[in-house]
Amino acid sequence: MSRLVAGLALLALGVALVLWRPATGAPLAAERSPLYPAPAPALRFSHARHAALGVECLRCHAGARASRSAVDLLLPTEAACRECHRIDRAAPTAEACGACHRGFAAGAPLLRVSALPPALKHSHAAHAAVPCQRCHAPAPAGGFGDTPSLPTMESCLACHREPSGPARCTECHLAASSGRIDTSLGFFAGAPDRQPLRPRRGVFGDAHGPGFASDHRAAAARAERTCGACHDDSFCSDCHAGVVRPLSYHPDDYLGVHAIEARRAVSECSTCHRVQSFCVGCHERVGVSARAAAEWTPSRPFHAAGWAATERGLSQNRHAREARRNVSACASCHREDECLPCHSADAGGLSVSPHPRSWRGSAQCRALDRANRRMCLRCHVTEDQVGCDFRGQR
Amino acid sequence: MARSRLRHLVVGTALAAVALPAPASAYEFWTRARTIGQAYELRGFRVFGGELAIGRRRLTQLLTLTLHDLGDLERTRRRAGRRGRGVVVSWHSTLRFEHELGTFLTGRLAVGPTRRQDALDVIPELGASAFSLALLHGYVRVDGLGGGRLSLLAGRVSSVALDGALPLDGAQVQVALAPGWSLELGGGLAVREASWLGVGSYELDGTPGAFCHEYRAAADGTAGRWRLIERDELVTDGRFTSDYERCPQRQARMATAEAALGGRLPGRVEARLSYRVAASPSADSLAGPLYPDGAPRWGKNLERLAATASARWRVGPVEVSPLVLARASLAHGLVERLELSAELARGRHALEPSASRVSPSFDTDSIWNVFAGEPSTELALGYRYAGATRAVARLWARRYDGGESGGATWAVGAHAEAERALTKRARLRGRALVDGGYGGERAAADGELRWGDATAEVAGRAALVWARPDTDGGLSAATSVRASWALASGVAVQSALELWRDREGQLGVRGLGVLELTLEPNR
Numbered sequence: 001m002s003r004l005v006a007g008l009a010l011l012a013l014g015v016a017l018v019l020w021r022p023a024t025g026a027p028l029a030a031e032r033s034p035l036y037p038a039p040a041p042a043l044r045f046s047h048a049r050h051a052a053l054g055v056e057c058l059r060c061h062a063g064a065r066a067s068r069s070a071v072d073l074l075l076p077t078e079a080a081c082r083e084c085h086r087i088d089r090a091a092p093t094a095e096a097c098g099a100c101h102r103g104f105a106a107g108a109p110l111l112r113v114s115a116l117p118p119a120l121k122h123s124h125a126a127h128a129a130v131p132c133q134r135c136h137a138p139a140p141a142g143g144f145g146d147t148p149s150l151p152t153m154e155s156c157l158a159c160h161r162e163p164s165g166p167a168r169c170t171e172c173h174l175a176a177s178s179g180r181i182d183t184s185l186g187f188f189a190g191a192p193d194r195q196p197l198r199p200r201r202g203v204f205g206d207a208h209g210p211g212f213a214s215d216h217r218a219a220a221a222r223a224e225r226t227c228g229a230c231h232d233d234s235f236c237s238d239c240h241a242g243v244v245r246p247l248s249y250h251p252d253d254y255l256g257v258h259a260i261e262a263r264r265a266v267s268e269c270s271t272c273h274r275v276q277s278f279c280v281g282c283h284e285r286v287g288v289s290a291r292a293a294a295e296w297t298p299s300r301p302f303h304a305a306g307w308a309a310t311e312r313g314l315s316q317n318r319h320a321r322e323a324r325r326n327v328s329a330c331a332s333c334h335r336e337d338e339c340l341p342c343h344s345a346d347a348g349g350l351s352v353s354p355h356p357r358s359w360r361g362s363a364q365c366r367a368l369d370r371a372n373r374r375m376c377l378r379c380h381v382t383e384d385q386v387g388c389d390f391r392g393q394r
Numbered sequence: 395m396a397r398s399r400l401r402h403l404v405v406g407t408a409l410a411a412v413a414l415p416a417p418a419s420a421y422e423f424w425t426r427a428r429t430i431g432q433a434y435e436l437r438g439f440r441v442f443g444g445e446l447a448i449g450r451r452r453l454t455q456l457l458t459l460t461l462h463d464l465g466d467l468e469r470t471r472r473r474a475g476r477r478g479r480g481v482v483v484s485w486h487s488t489l490r491f492e493h494e495l496g497t498f499l500t501g502r503l504a505v506g507p508t509r510r511q512d513a514l515d516v517i518p519e520l521g522a523s524a525f526s527l528a529l530l531h532g533y534v535r536v537d538g539l540g541g542g543r544l545s546l547l548a549g550r551v552s553s554v555a556l557d558g559a560l561p562l563d564g565a566q567v568q569v570a571l572a573p574g575w576s577l578e579l580g581g582g583l584a585v586r587e588a589s590w591l592g593v594g595s596y597e598l599d600g601t602p603g604a605f606c607h608e609y610r611a612a613a614d615g616t617a618g619r620w621r622l623i624e625r626d627e628l629v630t631d632g633r634f635t636s637d638y639e640r641c642p643q644r645q646a647r648m649a650t651a652e653a654a655l656g657g658r659l660p661g662r663v664e665a666r667l668s669y670r671v672a673a674s675p676s677a678d679s680l681a682g683p684l685y686p687d688g689a690p691r692w693g694k695n696l697e698r699l700a701a702t703a704s705a706r707w708r709v710g711p712v713e714v715s716p717l718v719l720a721r722a723s724l725a726h727g728l729v730e731r732l733e734l735s736a737e738l739a740r741g742r743h744a745l746e747p748s749a750s751r752v753s754p755s756f757d758t759d760s761i762w763n764v765f766a767g768e769p770s771t772e773l774a775l776g777y778r779y780a781g782a783t784r785a786v787a788r789l790w791a792r793r794y795d796g797g798e799s800g801g802a803t804w805a806v807g808a809h810a811e812a813e814r815a816l817t818k819r820a821r822l823r824g825r826a827l828v829d830g831g832y833g834g835e836r837a838a839a840d841g842e843l844r845w846g847d848a849t850a851e852v853a854g855r856a857a858l859v860w861a862r863p864d865t866d867g868g869l870s871a872a873t874s875v876r877a878s879w880a881l882a883s884g885v886a887v888q889s890a891l892e893l894w895r896d897r898e899g900q901l902g903v904r905g906l907g908v909l910e911l912t913l914e915p916n917r
Contacts (some may be wrong), residue, residue, distance in 0.1 A: 177424040177914045178460040179484055207780075215788075218717055218735055218748075233531045233552055234426070234458040234488040241490065241530065241593070243454045244430060244906070251825075251840060252857040252872030253894040253902070255436070260861060264792070264805060264833030265770075275587055275594035281519035285498060286448060287439035325770075325794055325832070327754065327762045336761050343761075356766035365764070367727030372693030372758035374643075374676055379761060 042111035043100050057132040064132075067124040071117040074124070119174050119182065119197060169229040173197075181230045197230075214249045242272040263322075263329045270328070279332035289333040308342075336378070344379040361388050422462040427911045430454040434904035436498070437896070451496035461485040479542040487532035490593070494523045528593040531561060543570040550585060553652060553670070560595050561585035562650055575657030581650065584672050588645040597644065597757065606641040642677030643759060648695055649673055665703040672696050695757050697724040713739040726755045726763060746776035768795045785812035794832060805831025820845045835862045849880045861897065868897030884912040
């Protein structure tokens with residue numbers, strides 16, 4: 001246990017080290033960016049200071065009111081700045097130019113403003129009656145490229161809700177030929193850093209952060225229909241069909257250590273490996289199975305002595321505890337018929353009841369008896385032995 | 395009219411209808427062919443005889459096809475300037491072909507000091523890996539019916555209920571009710587491993603539960619009969635001897651019906667209630683020792699009721715997203731899963747506490763349902779950070795009730811993962827985990843460095859795993875390299891090579907290659 005505590009402490013220390021960064025780290029605006037990695041801002045600019053001076057949005061973003069497409073470039077050019085600011089290109093100085101251009105050095109190429117068009121269908125013209133700040137939230141201390149001033153999907157949904165709102169995601173997002181959202185649009189030529197479209201702070205609780213690929217059960221339950229807006233059925237079966245062992249989920253040497261997870265059932269093996277033959281076929285072939293223990297590895301039995309006593313009255317039946325805890329692990333080698341010689345109510349067997357003590361007359365017994373008596377007849381071989389009041393159990 | 399003549403007439407008419415000249419249509423379609431080749435070695439645990447390493451060479455091919463706007467209904471509306479909602483017909487399918495080419499199947503086994511036999515004869519289960527052709531899903535979808543309120547899916551569809559995606563040969567209807575509410579109904583035959591082009595659904599029920607028989611020759615080798623498989627008896631090659639298994643109960647058609655109702659409640663709450671029932675007739679045509687007095691005609695294989703509710707609230711500066719999930723098996727008379735979780739997010743930080751309780755259950759044909767199983771309860775606390783570094787950490791504790799085993803026991807563990815961009819193209823990712831308690835102890839750490847742009851990516855990774863499943867603990871080390879390259883639009887290759895040294899000092903190797911071809915002509 002002390003080793004475990006030490007391990008947990010090391011783990012916590014590792015996380016702290018990874019998350020810690022010195023105060024002189026990346027600029028705040030970069031940390032807030034929805035793009036990952038965040039683009040470096042090219043200009044120093046404050047929307048807040050211009051707003052305080054009474055400059056209206058449309059004075060700089062003149063084309064915004066008439067724009068009907070999200071790909072329209074609405075950023076102001078240098079000409080818009082010249083209307084108020086004196087810019088002398090003939091005499092560039094670090095003091096004058098560097099006031100706006102980050103990292104300015106005479107003779108060196110300037111950092112370019114990178115503003116990729118959003119992969120959306122949007123018309124500013126259709127929203128002309130809406131104040132700019134309603135969607136582009138004011139950013140008091142922000143600079144240029146201050147991405148929180150960009151609208152999020154939540155801010156769209158604040159107005160566009162059913163029944164008048166969009167019925168399909170592709171009414172705003174661009175669609176692929178499959179009719180679903182085209183998530184590959186991040187790979188536009190000239191935008192190598194841009195990632196495929198994915199929920200970042202999921203509106204539906206489906207944020208795709210690290211670890212999401214291996215733990216998305218709750219999100220899938222919460223947003224079952226939303227997943228289908230981007231992913232088709234084959235996207236799920238690529239992993240859940242159990243064809244490929246993904247390194248991100250089953251780490252290196254997983255074959256050597258998978259028994260621990262399988263026994264504990266921390267991850268549900270059956271979400272991907274859905275038939276018993278997947279386990280049994282492999283275990284028998286490599287020699288880790290009931291028959292292998294008997295015929296192939298006499299000097300190295302898989303289970304310890306006293307695992308399954310074959311005579312009544314022996315107290316050393318260590319397999320019972322394991323079976324109660326997770327009989328699925330037993331099923332990776334054993335089949336039902338290996339339980340029957342001891343646990344069947346047939347007179348020829350040992351008639352050791354596998355039922356819990358409170359089984360007879362219980363609601364669970366009655367429910368199963370009602371649902372499917374075939375299963376009862378596997379051990380209770382005659383009709384008179386069947387039923388939840390049968391007293392023949394030992 | 396004789397039945398055979400009628401059948402010929404129907405088939406002939408159908409063929410003629412297909413062959414008739416039809417107007418050419420240029421459908422929007424998307425198709426993907428994915429070929430996966432894998433090669434790795436399994437360690438043989440036999441002490442004497444036979445090979446120590448068993449080679450697996452697996453070839454898998456997947457073909458996905460989506461045809462959008464069949465009949466050009468949407469396109470016609472668009473051309474006519476009618477952009478309103480209307481009927482859209484589409485087709486969605488994925489076909490999978492699998493083959494095993496390694497010694498995993500073809501080798502001969504030493505079944506005694508002097509005796510060797512084909513592995514496939516000794517272990518019939520290996521046949522499941524030899525070859526398979528499966529239709530994972532394939533259905534026609536009609537959207538926009540009833541003024542946009544109704545969608546219809548017909549064919550091999552995925553289940554709508556909450557307990558996992560189970561395929562169904564049948565139909566589903568999705569109806570939009572009041573704003574934010576929808577009703578989904580489905581019915582048909584559950585797809586089982588024995589279904590036509592079937593893929594195995596959850597069938598962890600023990601082979602006799604499926605009432606499996608094998609054909610065995612008589613002593614003189616001239617005649618045989620079907621009888622229950624005797625696993626301890628080795629099959630001898632012979633003209634009338636077969637390992638072909640016949641599992642009538644698993645092949646029985648399982649009629650399934652399901653319904654789900656979901657929608658928005660006041661207070662930004664979303665809820666969903668789903669129900670599924672499946673039943674199959676008893677396969678007692680081979681009546682024998684199992685059902686001497688005859689089996690009941692039908693049995694319910696499952697009957698489940700599931701509910702989930704989630705919300706998204708803002709409490710001061712904190713966004714709170716709770717989730718409640720409950721699944722009850724009416725056939726078993728128990729609550730199989732109960733889960734409560736929440737996400738508390740503020741800025742870049744989020745906490746995710748959760749609690750769940752699970753009781754094991756199987757298809758009701760399995761006798762393991764009546765064994766004394768122990769439920770388990772898990773408490774977990776997760777943390778997520780989404781800044782320049784992205785990180786998750788999770789601490790969990792699981793309690794096994796103990797019950798008749800006497801005394802509850804605990805298992806605890808934790809894992810953490812972080813990723814950070816080093817440059818525009820390079821990223822570093824690290825993970826660590828510690829598991830303890832029931833099942834064995836395990837500690838592992840790995841680091842991965844990735845470099846790439848939009849067309850190519852190379853990643854190198856190194857891992858250390860310490861494990862002690864029972865008594866023989868040890869350290870294993872592994873390293874892997876993988877690369878992916880988008881050769882052209884819609885053409886990509888991926889490859890991975892993994893080397894490891896296991897706890898007993900043996901070297902292992904695994905290779906993986908994927909060729910992906912995507913065709914989307916209208917893009």
